[in-house]
Amino acid sequence: MRLRDILSFSIRAATANRGRVLLMLLAMAIGVGSVVVFISLGDSARNYVIDQFSSLGTDLLIVLPGRSETTGGPPPLLGETPRDLTLDDAMALSRARTVRRMAPIIAGSAPISVQGLEREMLVLGSSSELFAIRHLALSQGSFLPPGDLSRAESVCVIGLKGKKELFGSGPAIGRWLRIGDRRFRVIGILSSPGVSLGEDLGEIVIIPVAAAQSLFNASSLFRILVEAKNSAVIEPTRQAILEIIRQRHEGEDDITVITQDAVLTTFNRIFQALTLSVTGIAAISLVVAGIMIMNVMLVAVSNRRAEIGLLKAIGASRGQILGLFLAESTLLSTVGAAIGLVVALLGIRLAGILFPQFPLQLAPWSPAIAIAVALISGIAFGVLPAHRAANLEPALALARR
Amino acid sequence: MIQLRHIERVFMVGEEEVHALRDVSITAEAGEYIAIMGPSGSGKSSLLNILGLLDRPDSGAYELDGTLVSNLDEKQQAAIRMHKIGFVFQFFHLVPRLSAFDNVALPLVLSGVKPDERQTRVSTALAAFGLGNRARHRPDQLSGGQRQRVAIARATIMQPSVILADEPTGNLDRSSGIEVAEILEELNHQGMTLIMVTHDPDMGKRSRRQILMVDGRVEGGKGEDRSP
Numbered sequence: 157m158r159l160r161d162i163l164s165f166s167i168r169a170a171t172a173n174r175g176r177v178l179l180m181l182l183a184m185a186i187g188v189g190s191v192v193v194f195i196s197l198g199d200s201a202r203n204y205v206i207d208q209f210s211s212l213g214t215d216l217l218i219v220l221p222g223r224s225e226t227t228g229g230p231p232p233l234l235g236e237t238p239r240d241l242t243l244d245d246a247m248a249l250s251r252a253r254t255v256r257r258m259a260p261i262i263a264g265s266a267p268i269s270v271q272g273l274e275r276e277m278l279v280l281g282s283s284s285e286l287f288a289i290r291h292l293a294l295s296q297g298s299f300l301p302p303g304d305l306s307r308a309e310s311v312c313v314i315g316l317k318g319k320k321e322l323f324g325s326g327p328a329i330g331r332w333l334r335i336g337d338r339r340f341r342v343i344g345i346l347s348s349p350g351v352s353l354g355e356d357l358g359e360i361v362i363i364p365v366a367a368a369q370s371l372f373n374a375s376s377l378f379r380i381l382v383e384a385k386n387s388a389v390i391e392p393t394r395q396a397i398l399e400i401i402r403q404r405h406e407g408e409d410d411i412t413v414i415t416q417d418a419v420l421t422t423f424n425r426i427f428q429a430l431t432l433s434v435t436g437i438a439a440i441s442l443v444v445a446g447i448m449i450m451n452v453m454l455v456a457v458s459n460r461r462a463e464i465g466l467l468k469a470i471g472a473s474r475g476q477i478l479g480l481f482l483a484e485s486t487l488l489s490t491v492g493a494a495i496g497l498v499v500a501l502l503g504i505r506l507a508g509i510l511f512p513q514f515p516l517q518l519a520p521w522s523p524a525i526a527i528a529v530a531l532i533s534g535i536a537f538g539v540l541p542a543h544r545a546a547n548l549e550p551a552l553a554l555a556r557r
Numbered sequence: 558m559i560q561l562r563h564i565e566r567v568f569m570v571g572e573e574e575v576h577a578l579r580d581v582s583i584t585a586e587a588g589e590y591i592a593i594m595g596p597s598g599s600g601k602s603s604l605l606n607i608l609g610l611l612d613r614p615d616s617g618a619y620e621l622d623g624t625l626v627s628n629l630d631e632k633q634q635a636a637i638r639m640h641k642i643g644f645v646f647q648f649f650h651l652v653p654r655l656s657a658f659d660n661v662a663l664p665l666v667l668s669g670v671k672p673d674e675r676q677t678r679v680s681t682a683l684a685a686f687g688l689g690n691r692a693r694h695r696p697d698q699l700s701g702g703q704r705q706r707v708a709i710a711r712a713t714i715m716q717p718s719v720i721l722a723d724e725p726t727g728n729l730d731r732s733s734g735i736e737v738a739e740i741l742e743e744l745n746h747q748g749m750t751l752i753m754v755t756h757d758p759d760m761g762k763r764s765r766r767q768i769l770m771v772d773g774r775v776e777g778g779k780g781e782d783r784s785p
Binding site: 158161165168169173359407462463465466467469470471472473474475476523549550554555 | 602606609611612631632636638639640644646648650652653654655658663664666667668669711712715
């Protein structure tokens, strides 16, 4: 039998029973559509997070005090706390060959007041290099001046939202505000109001790191941000940082260096697992659709007993009957999958219009997966009905009308 | 030529064994016109199913045109049904969703004949059976006689050597019944062996030879009986 004849026979047989076939197509479309949407959702979320991280610069290394992993061995006899990271440590790091920029960070919350108005805000002690490392932008004024990190100049840069709350719509540059018991002159206002890595940049006050040390009465740094010269030297930079700190800390490895890479890999893994699990849930609906195909085909076989008997009588072999019914179920599942794909594309387009801030995109390989799964289920669930048809005794099938 | 030798067919109906055919031996020369007659349940249809390779005998041998077809496998038997045997049924068994043309073309489609060749062969056949203007009609738009003519066109489109007809006029009024019988007889004149199951004595009388079945046995017959 020719392929075209098989197809046209199957199409006519399938379309002869409209209601049931439409129902089945709907089930298959929902199954395929939800698989495509869920895969795309997971994939887009992953891309979104990775984008957010990448906007920080992929050459970034974060140095934290204390070790995050245990190295084994007996615990120290006397309680040993990790050594603090100091400003001197930070300045030593900037001397490493592969380090382009370095910004020490002290973070804390403090009451900020301007003429009786008081707000609790995040105070970040850092250096002029933070501006470039964190890709900040200013709407007015200038950032912290470069120079000796140990100088506690009384200047500050303030987030846009904080500025509005403290100074209203009036000018803020050059005016003074009070943090704790010290006074700072506003020299710049950040422009980006967004959230970066969980820190609200709108309500933040950035002051020189030495000023923060005396403000919080602490010499230890919260962390040190290091930007490598390029992404190829991240690992040498990490080794250099560990080496420098080990020398300064009397041979102790008591810091943790997080690379952007490691964070990205972890997030990648989390989101892949997440995507897989939601896809698995959606795939259940594909199985349901497959069972519906089986049902439709079983009913078709019992409704068309006489036809099958006749086909055998005029010379169709078992194999041909098997092929005809498998072609029919495969055809149905393919059409259902195609409809599902179109629905998924429209849904993703619609979501893009409704929620423009979340960039939902069709995962490039999801249509291929959906179509493959639809074909496999169409064939797998079509086998039993097709077998039943092929094994019908022609004499019995023709005996009744 | 058809040769059946000592055909036995037993069905299990519940716990009970039913002998549909007992030691049936029949020989039919090419081009014969035979009516198989007998009361219902006498094994006429079982015999026709064996002859048409729609059913396998439990024992015995069936030779068709010199080939021992009862020993062939399923696929080979399907090929024999396609090329050597044409079926005509009481209830026509046309595929309801297909037009007259497509119903007649079905055996050609199954055997993989090219569409343009199909077109000419089917059109010729439909014209020959007086259905030239009914090609695009579906079975439910045709009269009983027309449906049976479509079925006969389908049965003969592959130029079989044997036509097996199971009560071909049983579902038709008298005049279309006679018309259908005349068409079948005309095909017989052209050389096809015609074996017809009927319990209508008038139809039986038209044949040159009758085989009477009673209780699964060949009880006798009239005409040119050359069976052993």
